[in-house]
Amino acid sequence: MRAPRDAEVRYELQLQRRVAFSETDTAGIVHFSNFFRYFEDAEHEIWRSAGLSIHPETSPIGWPRVSASCEFHRPLRFEQEFEVIVRIAEMTRRTITYTGEITRSGERVATATWKIACVSKLPDGSMKSIDIPEDVASCLAPLTSHIAPRASQ
Amino acid sequence: MRAPRDAEVRYELQLQRRVAFSETDTAGIVHFSNFFRYFEDAEHEIWRSAGLSIHPETSPIGWPRVSASCEFHRPLRFEQEFEVIVRIAEMTRRTITYTGEITRSGERVATATWKIACVSKLPDGSMKSIDIPEDVASCLAPLTSHIAPRASQ
Amino acid sequence: MRAPRDAEVRYELQLQRRVAFSETDTAGIVHFSNFFRYFEDAEHEIWRSAGLSIHPETSPIGWPRVSASCEFHRPLRFEQEFEVIVRIAEMTRRTITYTGEITRSGERVATATWKIACVSKLPDGSMKSIDIPEDVASCLAPLTSHIAPRASQ
Amino acid sequence: MRAPRDAEVRYELQLQRRVAFSETDTAGIVHFSNFFRYFEDAEHEIWRSAGLSIHPETSPIGWPRVSASCEFHRPLRFEQEFEVIVRIAEMTRRTITYTGEITRSGERVATATWKIACVSKLPDGSMKSIDIPEDVASCLAPLTSHIAPRASQ
Numbered sequence: 001m002r003a004p005r006d007a008e009v010r011y012e013l014q015l016q017r018r019v020a021f022s023e024t025d026t027a028g029i030v031h032f033s034n035f036f037r038y039f040e041d042a043e044h045e046i047w048r049s050a051g052l053s054i055h056p057e058t059s060p061i062g063w064p065r066v067s068a069s070c071e072f073h074r075p076l077r078f079e080q081e082f083e084v085i086v087r088i089a090e091m092t093r094r095t096i097t098y099t100g101e102i103t104r105s106g107e108r109v110a111t112a113t114w115k116i117a118c119v120s121k122l123p124d125g126s127m128k129s130i131d132i133p134e135d136v137a138s139c140l141a142p143l144t145s146h147i148a149p150r151a152s153q
Numbered sequence: 154m155r156a157p158r159d160a161e162v163r164y165e166l167q168l169q170r171r172v173a174f175s176e177t178d179t180a181g182i183v184h185f186s187n188f189f190r191y192f193e194d195a196e197h198e199i200w201r202s203a204g205l206s207i208h209p210e211t212s213p214i215g216w217p218r219v220s221a222s223c224e225f226h227r228p229l230r231f232e233q234e235f236e237v238i239v240r241i242a243e244m245t246r247r248t249i250t251y252t253g254e255i256t257r258s259g260e261r262v263a264t265a266t267w268k269i270a271c272v273s274k275l276p277d278g279s280m281k282s283i284d285i286p287e288d289v290a291s292c293l294a295p296l297t298s299h300i301a302p303r304a305s306q
Numbered sequence: 307m308r309a310p311r312d313a314e315v316r317y318e319l320q321l322q323r324r325v326a327f328s329e330t331d332t333a334g335i336v337h338f339s340n341f342f343r344y345f346e347d348a349e350h351e352i353w354r355s356a357g358l359s360i361h362p363e364t365s366p367i368g369w370p371r372v373s374a375s376c377e378f379h380r381p382l383r384f385e386q387e388f389e390v391i392v393r394i395a396e397m398t399r400r401t402i403t404y405t406g407e408i409t410r411s412g413e414r415v416a417t418a419t420w421k422i423a424c425v426s427k428l429p430d431g432s433m434k435s436i437d438i439p440e441d442v443a444s445c446l447a448p449l450t451s452h453i454a455p456r457a458s459q
Numbered sequence: 460m461r462a463p464r465d466a467e468v469r470y471e472l473q474l475q476r477r478v479a480f481s482e483t484d485t486a487g488i489v490h491f492s493n494f495f496r497y498f499e500d501a502e503h504e505i506w507r508s509a510g511l512s513i514h515p516e517t518s519p520i521g522w523p524r525v526s527a528s529c530e531f532h533r534p535l536r537f538e539q540e541f542e543v544i545v546r547i548a549e550m551t552r553r554t555i556t557y558t559g560e561i562t563r564s565g566e567r568v569a570t571a572t573w574k575i576a577c578v579s580k581l582p583d584g585s586m587k588s589i590d591i592p593e594d595v596a597s598c599l600a601p602l603t604s605h606i607a608p609r610a611s612q
Contacts, residue, residue, distance in 0.1 A: 020343065020346075020347050020350075021346060021347070021360075021361065021484060021490075022343045022347075022484060022490050022492060024484050025481060025483050025484065026208060026480065026483035026485070026487045026488075026536070026537050027208065027217065028278070029217070029485075031481050032189065032217075032218040032221060033186045033187070033189045033193075033481060036185065036186045036189065037186050037326065037328045040186075040326075041326050041327075041328075044327060044385070048385070054327075055179060055180065055385075057334075057383065057584055058584075062180050064180070064182070064185075064225065065185040065225045066224065067222070067223065067224045068222065068223055068225075069221065069223070070220065070221055070222070071220045072217065072218045072219060072220065072221075075280065077278070078359075078485050079350070079354070079359060079361075125230070125516055125517075127228065173499075173500050174331060174332065174337075174500070174503060174513075174514065175331060175337050175339060175496045175499065175500075177332035178327060178328060178330050178331065178332065179327065179330035179331065179332070179335075179384050181516075182332075184327070184328050186328060190479065193479075193480060193481065194481075197479075201538070206537075207480075208480065208537050208538075210487075210536065211431075230332070230516065231512075232503070232507070232512055232514075278363055278364075332514060333514065333521050334584070335523065338523075338527060339492045339493070339495045339496050339499075340492070342491065342492045342495065343492050346492075361486065368486050370488065370491075370531065371491040372530070373529065373531065374528065374529055374531075375527065375528030375529070376527055376528070377525070377526045378523065378525060381586065383584065431487070431536070433534065
């Protein structure tokens with residue numbers, strides 16, 4: 001059974017976009033690397049919808065990608081409109097995992113999952129994994145309400 | 154036991170690169186989407202090393218991505234030099250799977266795997282999966298010599 | 307004297323955008339090359355507002371850039387919102403020249419001008435300058451109504 | 460009369476490149492915005508050839524673009540090889556102007572000129588124009604030896 005619409009908007013973000021010319025390649029379709037950018041843009045919109053920025057200026061904390069994967073089901077072409085739907089699939093003490101889907105006219109175009117880690121930026125430029133700050137976790141918490149609690153976590 | 158160097162160069166391609174300014178982002182590191190482009194460039198170099206182009210002009214055949222995934226172990230920064238190593242992990246009747254690794258100063262920066270499919274471009278713009286043309290398969294065959302034969306294939 | 311708002315919207319296109327993470331660079335600002343993409347996206351929106359596509363699939367006609375220049379007055383940073391305003395500055399028999407401006411909070415961020423030429427794509431892949439098709443010229447004509455007629459044209 | 464080759468290499472930088480798939484667009488040619496990146500990469504190579512980095516980590520100084528313009532004479536396509544030639548056209552107290560040319564098989568593909576300014580990055584994120592540091596100016600000086608001295612400078 002699907003959760004009612006009101007509940008859905010709490011944990012799922014949907015963006016409407018149109019393919020830009022510079023996103024296409026000589027095969028006549030969106031270059032696959034740009035799908036990862038579409039998903040990232042929707043991810044950052046999730047943060048903004050929670051009153052946060054994933055990269056406030058002068059913040060000593062960063063959120064690099066740990067992994068990213070995508071399956072490409074159908075191509076997108078110049079000027080086509082499509083939807084990007086992203087949700088938080090898991091939030092652990094130090095990482096956030098997202099899942100996303102791109103659709104067009106009701107058909108699946110791409111599905112993706114990716115994980116980011118909370119890190120502290122050290123003076124020498126290196127990064128060290130740290131716990132997600134409490135204020136960030138509590139702002140994002142409503143977006144994880146659809147995730148079934150697990151004993152293993 | 155490692156195969157001798159002479160045998161290795163037959164199936165593995167290694168590129169030396171340097172991070173361009175436009176490839177970095179405001180976090181001070183290479184934007185993760187560009188890792189997929191690094192791997193793709195090395196993939197296309199594999200084709201050239203076999204005397205092929207993956208996208209000859211006016212060819213009715215295309216090679217879209219079916220899937221792509223990457224793990225990011227360490228960041229890369231502006232002007233840093235790194236190596237991209239790519240090999241064919243599997244070649245089936247209709248698809249090619251690659252694995253790749255990016256290293257810097259002997260340390261693993263990223264590891265990836267991705268699959269492309271051979272398709273015919275139909276007049277209406279859609280794409281239909283087809284068998285890899287024989288001349289392409291035979292040119293790429295030496296690059297698959299390191300793959301153990303499998304009963305299942 | 308400014309033309310009334312109603313008249314303005316006939317020849318000027320304005321887009322509202324927000325800086326994406328992948329558009330920034332390690333200097334913490336939007337990479338200058340992306341400004342050209344912002345302007346191009348607004349240019350293509352002009353065509354759509356006139357009921358046209360600048361790149362219909364399978365069209366034998368193309369519109370490559372002849373020249374492009376931009377002055378950068380202020381930087382843009384991640385997540386900042388800005389406006390892109392584009393208009394046709396001149397339409398000759400074979401070329402279209404645009405001018406554009408990017409503003410943020412009422413301040414000028416960038417100003418640009420660029421020219422595209424109508425070309426026929428020859429079978430050998432080369433391009434030949436041709437006259438702008440009449441149906442395209444007539445669709446774009448209302449967008450040039452603000453341009454003072456010149457004896458020299 | 461041309462200066463002898465030995466003298467030339469002191470002030471002119473030439474890079475050999477090949478068009479990457481992700482740099483092309485659905486018109487089948489390199490997207491014009493990438494030409495600006497080609498030129499920028501060669502510009503940064505000039506700095507490295509002078510023993511400098513244009514963006515050392517943690518430097519309080521930056522070099523944003525003030526302006527950039529390019530004329531596009533011929534298209535480049537996937538896998539084509541080309542040359543990027545860049546030189547310093549002018550160095551004032553606070554700015555550097557470059558000119559560049561892209562050629563292929565002896566034919567002009569694109570010509571460009573662009574100006575960067577030396578700025579100090581203020582704590583609030585804004586940038587203030589400052590004099591080019593003396594050590595930078597003296598490292599780059601040999602690269603300006605071809606410029607005729609002008610009374611106005």
